[in-house]
Amino acid sequence: MLRFFQVLTYSCCILLSYSKLTEEIESAKDFLESYNREAEIENTLLYNAIWNCYTNITDYNQNLMTKAQQRFARFGKDKWEKLKKWNWRNFTDEYIRRQFQKISDVGESVLSNEKYQRYSEIKSDLEKLYSTAKVCKKPGDLNPEKCYSLEPDLNQLMANSTNWDELLWAWKGWRDETGQKMYKMFDEYAELFREAARINGFEKADEYWKSWYEMDNFDSEVDRLYEQIKPFYQHLHAYVKRKLKKTFKDRKFPDSDHIPAHLLGSMWSNSWVNIFSQVAPFPNKTNIEVTKEMSNQKYTVKKLFNISEEFFLSLNLKAMPKSFWKDSMLTKPQDNRTVFCFPSSWDFYNQKDFRILQCTEINMEWLVITHHEMGHIQYFLQYKHLPVVFRDSANPAFHEAIGELLALSVVTPEYLQKIDLLPKINNDLDMDINFLMNQALSKLTLIPFAYSLEKWRWGVFNNNIKKEEYNKAFWKLKCKYQGLSPPIKRHDHDLDPGSIVHVPYGVPYIRYFISHIVQFQFHEGLCKALKHKGQLHRCNIFKSKEAGSLLSKMMKLGSSKKWSVAMEIITGQSKMDGSSLLKYFEPLIKYLEEENKGHKIDWNEECSDSYKLVSINGKRENLLAEYIKIQLFMIICINLCINQIVIVF
Ligand SMILES: [Zn+2]
Structure with missing residues (x-):
């Protein structure tokens, strides 16, 4: 009972x-x-x-x-x-x-109203500073009032110039006009960010961004991935450095084996693809660079977007909605408006309004960028039926990886021939090596760039990097992981990371690191599904309904499940791994190993203290201007500066 x-x-x-x-x-x-x-x-x-x-x-x-x-x-x-x-x-x-x-997860909104207001004011000022910055007084300009904006002027100069001093002017000028002016504001921003993270339950603020990956061992996984690709990067670095020494043969490179950071074809050395012509393994072989053909065929921006959409449609994926074509801003406006030109894709969360904002130019690089951005829109379209909080990718890297994944097919000779941008040619190993070199210069180089930048930001957020050493710590990481050193003396009052758009805009960067790893895993997974035979870099998923169906299945999940579940749909595995990337680049890796025989392939971990701006044909005025500036701002280092001038003169 x-x-x-x-x-x-x-x-x-x-x-x-x-x-x-x-x-x-x-x-x-x-x-x-x-x-x-x-x-x-x-x-x-x-x-x-x-x-x-x-x-x-x-x-x-x-x-x-x-x-x-x-x-x-x-x-x-x-x-x-x-x-x-x-x-x-x-x-x-x-x-x-x-x-x-x-x-x-309300992020920084968790701050008190007063503090949040201050936080958004700082963010807005940082963004404005970046987006309106201009660099003036170009060496040799007759009009000293003439100033240059990043897009397109400085970007084009960094991409095309082989004039050391001109490159240095743009490189340094951009940092003076952006990062240096952000220094104080950035510190206040970081402090408020730390406070918000604490209220959100993260003792160390860097853990907040990392939490989006839902992994207990996130740091060690990222380290493992970097170590996995490091030998390949070292080989590329050593090879490129030797070639650059030929281009700039009358200039002194650092004894520490670092590459001066202004010589790599972009303002930030995240992609080195623009120096391909200087480092091409087989310069006399046909290069898969279709910019000229695009201009011969009178390509328009609209055509670029149509081609990109066509690719998605060929996979049985969704078309861009009508409003996309009506409301996007696809070219830089011709009036006097200042616009944010960095390519971006927008979901307005009403299930019908999706746009791209970019100042498109007609060249191969923009063909790839357009696919990248449309990859974001495709993701938006696939998960628009989900609750708002799930309208995101499985983790932030997946959003970046979709467009990149398509671009791996877009740049294959097979695809470019299909859309009549490349004549029918017999492909041989030399051409393959050229092609893979081009790919490595744009993809592999981003990984150590992202790694060092984000390690710096994590260090700032978790207070391991103090305000006084912001810039020094940044270069320490860049020298160690990227193998690059500053081409001109940097100071504690500089904030060189501030010259990278993602820093003033507060956009995390490790997503690009991870997307550059997982896109190759996705590529291999899809190529297996369509039973591709042959080398991975020659696989092209255009018109593959099987690939499209797997992609759609994964994207439709949004962020409603952990990323490992989404990854398994395409790859059959639930772990991030660099082996697909290494497989894709296998022929190039073999080529570089052979080329680098007998050469040192690594660099000193530390930035070289002895690295000075030594110039055999150096311009006296530049050095004098630098000297005066150092005197004004860094009285304490006058002895060092004088030594520097002594060496040069
Ligand atoms: Zn993106």
Whole structure:
């Protein structure tokens, strides 16, 4: 009897708690439904305000954007407070629990209203500083008032010039006009970021960004991936350095075996693809560079986008909506507007409005960029049916990887021949090596760039890197991992990472590192699915419905499941790994190993103290100007500077 009574009581308790639980789940579902409705509206308002500002940067629009960001932050924080009503961490329904978990991530909005306002003001000022920066007083310019913006002027100069001094002027000028002016603001930004992370439960602020990958061993995994590709990067670095020494044969390179950072064809040395002609293994062989053919065929920006869309359609994926064509900004406006030209893709969260903002030019690089950006739009379209909080990729790197993955097929000779940009040619090993060199210069080089940049930001956020050593620590990492050294003396009051758009805009960068690893895993997975025979770099997924179906299946998940589940759909494996990348580049790796025989392939870990701006044909005025500046700002190092001048003169 007693036993029966106990069982009855126990069952009643279960029933009671069960009904309480059901009630809680039902109210949680109601909350999510109304959250979703409101979040769509709030996101649309926010992204419209940001769009209006990015496509016409004025004080007025910037002010409206800041207000919209504050409104959105209030919305997020309000919901975050309401969440506390539920014991959601114990929900057994993963789909519901995961939505609550994502809503609970309100980032910096968690700050007090006053602090959040300050935070968004700083962010907005940093962004404005970057997007409106211009560099003046180009050596040899007759008009000293003439100034140059990053896009297209400085980018083109960095891509095409082989004049050491001109490159140095642009490289240093851009850092003087951006990072150096951000120094104080950035420190305040970092402090507020740290405070927000603490309130969000992250003792060390770098853990906040890392948490998006849902991995306990994120750091060691990233380190492992870098170590995996490091020998290949060292070979590429050694080979490129020897070639550059030929181009700049009358200039002194550092004894530490670093490459001066201004010689690699871009403002930041993240991609070295623009110096291909200087380092081409077989310069007399046909190069798969179709820019000239694009101009012969009178390509327009619209055509570039049509070709890209055609690729997605060939995989049975979605077409761009009508509003995309009407509302995107695909070229730099010809009026006097200042616009944010860095290519970006936009989801306005109303399930119908998706846009690209980029100042497209007609060349092969932009053909690839266009596929990259449209890859983002495709992802938006695939998961637009999901609750707002799941409208994201499985992890931030996956969003970056989709367009890149397609571009791996777009640049194959087979595909370029199909769209009549390349004549029918007999491909041989030399051409393959040229092709892979081109690919490595744009893809492999980004990995150590991303690694060093993000290690720096993590160090700043977790307080391991103090304000006084921001710039020194940055170069320490760049010298160690990227093998690059500054081409001119840097100072503690410089903030060279601030010259990279993702820093003032607060966009995490490790996603590009990871996307450059996983895109090769995806490529290999899809090529297996379409039973590609032969080398991985010659696989082309154009018109493959099997590949399209796997991609769609993965993208449709949005961020509703852990990334390992999404990855398994395409690759059959749940771990990130660099072996697909190494397989893709196998012929080039063999070539470089052979070429580098008898040469040192690594560099000193530390930046060389003895590296001075030594110039055999150096321009006296530049050095004098640098000397005066050092005197003004760094009285303490006068002795060192004088030594520097002595060496030069
Ligand atoms: Zn992207």
